[in-house]
Amino acid sequence: MKKIFCLLFLLMISSALFSEEIMSLKDVKAGMKGYGLTVVKGEDAVRFDVEIIGVLHNIEPKRSLILAKFSGEEIKLSGIAQGMSGSPIYIDGKLVGALAYTWGYLKEAIGGIQPIEEMLPALKTKKEIKSEPLKFGVLDKETAEKMNYHYISPDQGRLGDFKLISTPLFVSGLNNKVVDFLKDKMNNLGFQVIQGGGDSSGLSSGKKGLKPGDAVGIQLVRGDANIAAIGTVTYVNGNQVLVFGHPFMEAGYIEMPMTRAFVHYVLPNLNISWKFASATDEVGVAYGDQETAVAGELGKKAPMMPIVIQFTNQDQKEVYHYEMVKDPVFFPNLFTGILISSVYELDAKMPEGTVIGKFKLKVKNLKENRTDTLEFNDYFIGNNEASLTQAALKLIAPIQYLTYNWFSEISLEGIEVELQKIPQYRVASLEKAVLLNDNVKPGDTVQVRVFLRLYKGDYIDKIVKFTLPKNLSEPFIQLNISSAKVENINFSTQYAQLLYPKSYEQLLKLLSLNASFNEIAVWMDADKIGAVVGGASMPNLPLSKMMNFAFKESGNYFLKGKRKVEYTKTNYLIAGYLPVYVRIDYNQD
Template identity: 30%
Template sequence: TVFSGSEISEFEVEVLGVLKNARAKGDLILVRVSGGPLEKTGVIAGMSGSPIYINGKLIGALAFAWTFSKEPIAGVTPISEMLKVFSSQPKESNLSLNSSPQEEVMVTALKDYPPLTLRPIQTPLMLAGFDERMISKMEEKLGRFGLVPVQSGGSTIDEDKDVQLAPGSAIGVQLIKGDLDASAIGTLTYLKGNKVLAFGHPMFLAGTTSLPLTSAYIHTILSSQEISFKLGSATKVVGRINEDRRGGITGEVGSFAQLIPLQVTINSAKQGRLEYNFEVINNKFLSPSLMEWAVESSILATEGFWGDSTLRLKFEISLKDYPPISLEDTSSGPLSLFSSLQKLSGTIDTLLNNEFKEVKIKKVFLQVSSEEKRQTATIEGLRLNKTKVKPGDLVKVMVIIKPFESEYVIKSVELKVPENTPEGKIIIKVSDALSDEEAEKSRAPFKFKAKNLKQLIKLLEREVPNTQIIVKMVLPRAGAAISGEELPLLPSSVLDIMRSSGEAGQGKVTDETNLVETRIKTPWVISKKTLILPLMVEGGIGNR
């Protein structure tokens, strides 16, 4: 293994026995390790994959250990099991950061292990450039896979020199590269031609995958009562990992993973315009969270605030074979950063995990403007310039707004009563974007159910910014929403046919009909609230 720099060092093992069926249909070789710093440190996180030889023959890889153990005793994954990973057939992964750990996989349930349970050696995830406040958030998501986020740094020119990979070399599996770096550090077990085998246990148990493989440089060993770990840095990308299974990870030198470019431009009142560039692994389960963490860390590093603030985000997701998706969001108040970034990661997650077709994201652009001031407001009142109208009339709607620590503001719009509006009562409804979306999903849920990827993209772009106020003229009579589209003022005969139709999945009759809709743009995040006022239509096309 490597204890320092990139030099491969030998250490000694004493075979204590074989643990039969230590895992389902899997044995482990029990060894005591010694030599180098191991008497002081015990088994070291980052040693996963260290090849173990007896009389010059490879028997397996160091892969398991007990935390808090006073003895440097470890478990070795037999090479016979690891070699099966070479012949693994491509298979879809059911990896999910939000899913429950799989029962048969020890690595996905580390936090549930009592202190003296034999478990996969933890894998240090070296973080270069990340804000220290990100550590706990990343650990919460990645800790279940045995990854331990550790603040480190990038490599220097001397450390970045070409290293010839060999059994025992330090390697990295890179999740993020560029102005920030996140790389898991382990050890190469076996090299055959351009194929590599490492770790001796899974990284994510992702099955067939595509992750950048790097050489790595070890700065030092940090001792700990729980488990010591290697402090290192990823150096050069040399290949890619293409299988991640119980027996370890395997990949190819000279074959490279396709990554998603992410560009973040921050317009800071403190530091002016700054640009960050990253590349993130293309993985439907990991990419959304990795992007969120990278952007959040960039903003925290640039602005340095953690209290009342306002963030205005505009992002564009460039897709292969489809038009780009452009969205915006504003957050304001304490810790406002999180809700804005969740919109970005949520959109990426929806695209990558859609039920219709695989989506290829070409690039993600993000523009951020920030200020250390709370920009929120509430809807306090609603007025109309008349209480009775005729079809074709204009009605003036006045919305009274109370910004945070500021005077009242009145915003006005005019709505035209449609010519075919029936006689009787209609309603003027004023809402913030979130309240309106919730009401619409209840009133006409089929408007929000996509039938194909094109409709899904359209739905994502339809989301109203939370700085806008939605003003509607509503008719309290039945209407319809079909294939995501509103159909106002349908004849009763058509609605009766829709009600009696046995066809499912195409549309639904709604309790009320939106006649007219407009939006009021504001500089504030509008708090959740809905106000309504009745309006009488006289001389319409008949009683309802």
């Protein structure tokens, strides 16, 4: 009996330590007074005064808002500031909700409180299995249209006509041009991009966990650059946490590092003030990004993707190390940003020239516990911004296909990028092709001298080779000469049936078809009839098998033609296209 009593006593103590008493929305009345908690300097929360103006019931379906006036010595100068989102509000010692909404240029500090009852469901956020693949989201409409990505339209969060308090997004370690790009795109999404809040070493007090009123961060990038959103903790129950009082991106299930934060100062502003802060120690994971709050779990770690970027510009060389969230919205935009920023550090004047890119992508197949490495190489020309955007998109596209593949759960284990900048335009245009050997028979190797005109330079020539198939029957064949990239585009159009993988292995094989602008491709299409069965090409099928595979079985395709291609590497980006006609001699011994 004594043991049972002790157990009940411990449970009561545990409940008192890890939960708070909540005031129901129906009990909140105009004229009630209470207090809020927030950090204005350092890590310790201070109190400010709250007076309820009224409750706006059903301002949107199933949504209400508490209107209140805020005052006190600690916020007298700044009023409501960005970074105060999530500040817990108490009346009679009971938690009412979180400060979440306000307006600029107010003569009094008046804002909206998100009722805690509407925030609690965010804790129940579960990981969803999507019924169809998603698209990466990008902040630039033109890029989204070109790359078939989802465009994230600028629609700042609000509740009725009440605007949420913008979340300060602190950026450090990135070039000014990249920061300006992020400001232009993300300030319309409910963020306020602020340059600063960098290295947090020496700022941490060593405190563990979080408590209501603490400054909290959601970290997107760390390492040689740091990007983190800053807000305030509203509610803690054991290892469960609610922060912000409004959405981060309203993305549903997410996995991002949740950190403590150090507030340097609150900068007063006539429009709206903001906290100048830095993310410090990681304490958990943010997982539930909902309309009324962001839910987190203390003691867990969010998976991050290691990224290494090495950039060489003539005799200068630099290596950068980053970790980035694995998120479909932030990854493509921030990866492009850190790639461009890394290069700007050594090439700030953006001279035109050529960028040679080598990419390695490590992908773990969780189903088979196997790690594969995909490699991509290519040339890019133009000013830095244009060529580096091409380089980033070159890598982002296969990552999207892998992340949202139909066949297996995967984990992106890391990205390695090597970029070399050459000041000159290394471009060569295909001008003329001369066949060097006549009287060729099936199976022979054809040699072609290709003449290329350099950009603002002389002509050069290069011999390319192509081995003919042994089972030719036509008197003449046409060889096609172009860059490997152009050949790949032509192949994708003419043999689209082969680009629908039916397994994870077929997807990897397709993504490994590394078509580069600096390779000369010599190719021909043989007139062969076959089928695509289970995603694999099966040429030269008998008619009976053809009828069975290509027509009777659903999901297979009829295929006319077979591509043969051989490549020759160059030190130039190849432009243009040339046909070469070859006469086949069947009379030779």
